[in-house]
Amino acid sequence: MSEQAGEKTEQASPRRLEEAIKKGQFAKSAEVQTFFVVLFGVGGLKFAGPEIWKGFTGAQIAVLGHLHDIPISMNLMQGYAVTAALAVTMAAGPVVAATMVGGLIAGGMQSRFQTASDALEPNWSKLNPIEGLQRMFSIRSAMPTFLAVLKLFVIGSLTYSQVQTIIKDPIFYSAVDVARIAHFMADSATQIVVRMGLAIMILAACDYIYQFWQTTRDLMMTKEEVKEEMKNSEGNPQIKMAQRRRRRAKSQRKMLLDVPKADVVVTNPTHIAVALQYDRKTMKAPKIVAKGTRLNALKIREIAGKHQVPIIENKPLARMMFKYGKVGGEIPAQLYAAVAEILAYVYRVNRYRYYAQANQG
16 A cells, blocks of 8 residues: 555646746756757858858958968967957857857757756765766666667668769769869758758657656655645634634724714624715715624724714614625615615714715815
8 A cells, every 4th residue: 555655646737737847857958958959050050151151262262362471480480370350250250159049949948948046056976986876777768778779770871872872973983073062062061961950869769758758757746745745735723713814904994093083883782783875976885894793893883973073873774784785895785775765864863963074075
């Protein structure tokens, strides 16, 4: 039973997957990275190739055509070296930039463009030589080795026939100009790279499928882990109960602060108390500013008495407003007539008070 309880049979939860991405535990394939780097590198070379060729050709013509009048000295040699380095950098810049963009896109696609923040923290256990040897000779580490051998075999098989065709080309047995040689080398390299790219793409797809399966398997959870995560996500019941109590107490305090603004308090007579406010200029219907039972009803009555708010006993009306009304909301429409009678009576009895309030307002 204990083995079955500890068996990972459940799929990873969204929270587990999110934490895994932060730790860098997601399906990632070095072959996908290689494929995008090669693809973007070839694309950059294809795009900037003519300009690179033109730049190198112009530089060689300029140098070789003026060898007889180029001064040579130690100081000038440093300048020539810097100029050559800048020329090489300008030529290789587009290709290097393209490969960097390809690598970033490949990494972003595999990580869903999320930062593995926890993976950036130093992990000193990786420096342990014993654990390093265990990882090196584990079954999982054999997969990259097998894949590397397979990659070498597949790429060799796909490019062998093309290399044989290139070797048998008549260009090696006849005199041709430099432009023809350059064109031949470009075409041959393109054909070889296309075949290599096709092989790497197939291997990358296979490797990513394997890495995805392996990662999904590693992140699977036991039933106990699922229960524990659900418990943690739902929160401690005692803490949630305390939070509810605090929210309820806060809302009750706010509600009691509005009782002095009420025009009348309807009671039942001691178990229920509902405070009403009505301003015909700003309100369409009377509003419930406070309501409560037992101790809260007693507090509402006490506050109303201190601030000379009229208290009217009407058991059915108090029960209906307490049951169907909401604090801060208007009274139910079916109670308009009953409430209107009470307010009319209160205004009639306390007309001097409300007349004074109206003049102050």
